[in-house]
Amino acid sequence: MQMTTKAAILVAGGRGARMGSPISKQYLPIAGQPVLMRTLTVFYTLDPGIDLILVLPESDFTYWNELCEDYKFTVPHRLVAGGNSRFQSVRNGLKALHSGTELVAIHDGVRPFVAQDVIQESYEVAERHGSAVAVVALKDSIRKLTDTGKSFFEERQYFRLVQTPQTFQVGKIQKAFEVTELQQFTDDATVFENQGWQVTLISGNPENIKITTPEDLEYAEFLISRKQKA
Template sequence: MNKAAIIVAGGRGTRMGSPIPKQYLEIGGTPVLMRTLEVFYQLDSAISLVLVIPETDFALWEELCEKFGFEVPHEVVAGGKSRFQSVKNGLDSLQWEEGLVAIHDGVRPFVAPEVVALSFEKAEVHGSAVAVVPLKDSIRKLTDENKSFYQERQYFRLVQTPQTFSLKMIKQAFDVTELHHFTDDATVFEHQGWQVHLIAGNPENIKITTPEDMEYAQFLLQRQS
C-alpha cells in the first residue's frame, strides 16, 4: 500500500509577531517544520513526504536544510493562496492513484507517532481517519441576537491533524470549486456526502500559532527529554 504525507506550512505567522514564519522558528535548536517531518519519517521511512510551502520560501528552506544538516527525504511543492489550494497542489504532486495520504499541519510537531500510525490503519478500513480530542471546558453557543445557550460538550470534539484518507477519494473530493466552509480537509471530504471517521488524537498535538504556544512547545520538548 502506497503511503504519503502532505505537510502543509503555507502560513506567514502574523499572530506570532516574528519576522520569520512560525514554521521555521526553532524549538530546542531545531526548526518546527523539521521536527514535524521527522515524526513521519521515523515512524516509517517509506512514507513519501511532500512539503508544501510558499514558493518564495524555497531558498530559505534550502538554506535551513543545509544549516541543520537535515537529510529526511522529501519533495517540496509550492503552496497556493489558501490552505485548500496548497493541499490540492500537494495532492496533484502524487503520481499514483491508489493508496493512503495523511495531511498534516507543519506547525504540529508534537503529534504522537501512534496517532499517525492509527490514522493510516483506520483510513485503510474506513476511507478516512481524522484525529480529534474531547473538550475539557464547558461551552456555550452564541446567537445573532447576542444570546448564548449551554451545549453538551460530550457531543463536540476539537479537530486536529493528521487527517488521513484514501488517496483516490480525497483527490476526487478536492476536484471541486473551493467553498468558504472548507475549513479543513475533513470538510472537503464530507462535501462529497461521505462520513468522516474519527480517531483519538493526543492533547500535546498543539498547533503552534502564538508566542505562548512557543513557550508551551519548549515545555513539551523538555518533558519529552
C-alpha cells in the first residue's frame, strides 16, 4: 500500500434541514469541535499522506476558513465547490484529483465515527477488486411495502445498510461518473455498478452514523464521552 497514491473526498454539501438549526449540520460542534473537523482528522490520523478533498458549497468557503482559524484546525485539505446534487458534488471532487492518484475513498462528511480499520480495509480491498463499500447487517425485521398499501415479510439476512466510505480505483469511478445523472444514483456504489461492474462489500462499523437529526447529535456526544472514558 505504501506505493499507492490515495485520496479521500469528503462530501458535505447539505443544508441540514432536518437538523432544525440555522447552521448546517456539518459545522455544528460535537464535544467542542465541528463535525467536519472530526471526520477529516480520522482520515489524517490514519495516514497523513492521504490527499484530503473537502467538497462544500462555494458560498461556505469563507465561513469554513474562519472556523478553521477559530478552532486552530491545521489538518491539510483542499476545498472544492459542490454541485446541485450529491452526484455533481462527487463528480467535482473526482475532477480535482491529482494525476497519478490510484485509489479514492468517497465519504459523507457528517460520518465522523468511521473506524480507521474500515478505511484501511476499504483501500486494500478496492486496490484488489476495484471497489469496496462499507455495509452493516440489519438488526430489525423488515417488510416490503407495495403501491397498494400491502406489506410483505423479507428475510433481513439478504439485506445490508450501506455506509461510507465507498472506495474505488480512480480510473473506474471517474469513468462511471462521466454518465448523465440518473434518479437511481443514491450513492457512489450505484453509479459504479451502472457500468455493469460488481460492487465489493466490506464490513462497516455500527457507530458510523450519518449525523442528520438532533438525536444524532446527542448520540454523537455519547459516543465521544464513552471513548474518552475508555
